[in-house]
Amino acid sequence: MIILLFLADPFFIVMGDIDHFKPINDEYGHLAGDEVLKDLGGIFSEAVNIFGGQAFRYGGEEFAFLMPESDETRLEAFFQTIFVKPNENMFTSESIPISMSFGVSLHDSARKVNKSLEIADQYLYQAKNTGKNQVHFECGKVMKNHDTKLKSVFVS
Numbered sequence: 001m002i003i004l005l006f007l008a009d010p011f012f013i014v015m016g017d018i019d020h021f022k023p024i025n026d027e028y029g030h031l032a033g034d035e036v037l038k039d040l041g042g043i044f045s046e047a048v049n050i051f052g053g054q055a056f057r058y059g060g061e062e063f064a065f066l067m068p069e070s071d072e073t074r075l076e077a078f079f080q081t082i083f084v085k086p087n088e089n090m091f092t093s094e095s096i097p098i099s100m101s102f103g104v105s106l107h108d109s110a111r112k113v114n115k116s117l118e119i120a121d122q123y124l125y126q127a128k129n130t131g132k133n134q135v136h137f138e139c140g141k142v143m144k145n146h147d148t149k150l151k152s153v154f155v156s
Contacts, residue, residue, distance in 0.1 A: 014064065017061060021036075
């Protein structure tokens, strides 16, 4: 987090969570769950290398991303990259399908980082509570993942 804090202001904070992860561990075992986490880590590393951000495992099945604020279109492309790979791949030898939900806040120097993180987390849980497999932005935008086609809608 320190690198973007000093190099980019403002920047996006993205919180992500694997949907229905506990049943994966319960049904397939923790080794399969670990394999899913490693595979997703590879997808996230690729995506942040393309889009110039940073990815972190935040704990359990949660991930945090720091993305430079250039424009929302670029961030949408980042999510398309993240959604497409799990849509096209089944994970582990058990062929486990995976979906994720995300929340996004825009951090700038007018607000403390912890507050921006808290806001991104609130939007993550809003995404999970309104159907999962989608992104909720602080600005009100919602992006829903429908298989390999990502749709963007505005909600008021």
